[in-house]
Amino acid sequence: MDERRQLGEFLKARRAGLRPEDIGLAQHGERRRVPGLRREELALLAGVSPSYYSRLEQGQSLNASPEVLDAIAGALGLDEAERRHLHNLASAPRRSREGRRPAPERVTPAVRRLVDVLAEVPVVVLGRRSDVLAWNRTGHALFAGHLDPDSPDHPARRPNMTRLVFSDAHTRDLYADWQAKAKDVVGNLRLAAGNHPDDPLLASLIGELTLKSPDFGAIWADHRVRACDVGVYEMRHPLVGTMRVTQQTLHTEQGQKVVVATTEPGSASEHALALLTRTVLSAEDNSAIDYETPTTR
Numbered sequence: 001m002d003e004r005r006q007l008g009e010f011l012k013a014r015r016a017g018l019r020p021e022d023i024g025l026a027q028h029g030e031r032r033r034v035p036g037l038r039r040e041e042l043a044l045l046a047g048v049s050p051s052y053y054s055r056l057e058q059g060q061s062l063n064a065s066p067e068v069l070d071a072i073a074g075a076l077g078l079d080e081a082e083r084r085h086l087h088n089l090a091s092a093p094r095r096s097r098e099g100r101r102p103a104p105e106r107v108t109p110a111v112r113r114l115v116d117v118l119a120e121v122p123v124v125v126l127g128r129r130s131d132v133l134a135w136n137r138t139g140h141a142l143f144a145g146h147l148d149p150d151s152p153d154h155p156a157r158r159p160n161m162t163r164l165v166f167s168d169a170h171t172r173d174l175y176a177d178w179q180a181k182a183k184d185v186v187g188n189l190r191l192a193a194g195n196h197p198d199d200p201l202l203a204s205l206i207g208e209l210t211l212k213s214p215d216f217g218a219i220w221a222d223h224r225v226r227a228c229d230v231g232v233y234e235m236r237h238p239l240v241g242t243m244r245v246t247q248q249t250l251h252t253e254q255g256q257k258v259v260v261a262t263t264e265p266g267s268a269s270e271h272a273l274a275l276l277t278r279t280v281l282s283a284e285d286n287s288a289i290d291y292e293t294p295t296t297r
Helices: 003-016 039-046 049-059 066-076 080-096 109-117 137-144 161-167 171-172 178-195 201-213 214-221 268-282
Strands: 123-126 132-135 231-235 242-249 258-264
Touching: 003 049, 003 066, 003 080, 003 171, 003 258, 039 049, 039 066, 049 214, 066 080, 066 123, 066 132, 080 178, 109 123, 109 132, 109 258, 132 137, 137 268, 161 171, 161 201, 171 231, 178 214, 178 231, 178 268, 242 268
Parallel strands: none
Antiparallel strands: 123 132, 123 258, 231 242, 242 258
């Protein structure tokens, strides 16, 4: 990935999203040729020279100090995740290790035990590229029961959650508000791209989805960053019907994500998830479960 270009595009996208009236700038009926703030207006807000800010947007300045980046972030109204992403993009050319292939991702024994202990709670472990590194039986049943339950154990066959959201009909139908889920997934992938600019497999995934999925390309082009550690989604499961599920993410020391799905106590969603759990845990052979037969909703 070209981090200099990514930095410029991120700044332009966030600048275009700011209206002059948002910062108390008088318009006096003037017609503006560009959406959002002009470069010189943003530079004035950040307390830097317009020429310096222009070079930063054009990828020609690689020595922006943390203080300058924080000032620009403040002028743009960035949240904490976007601010961190800005710093990552600005420092990427200095810390890039071009040509070094990342080590394969593996789940530690401690995380594996955690997944197994939470047998009645859907759990999925995702790598930094959103590859499924592990799941328990209920996690598999909730998120991807139509796939081989053993696939995460084989690196070449591992499902990728981002790819599933944009390319898999079952996963797409699983979310009542698919657009919201898709934006959360892409926002998290943006953070990963900023954290790991030298990961060729991550760059390849982004390139593949940009070419194959117009939906992904449109959301990716917006340069939105989301640290979505807690998300609430209405999921339409083919076995037990509609559930309102909270997906919470725990972060491991290895940079992996442990996604745990829960429901509101005493709710119809809790009963539906419990039914799914009983169905899965009592089945002698998961392949006997038909995930393609929808329930009456």
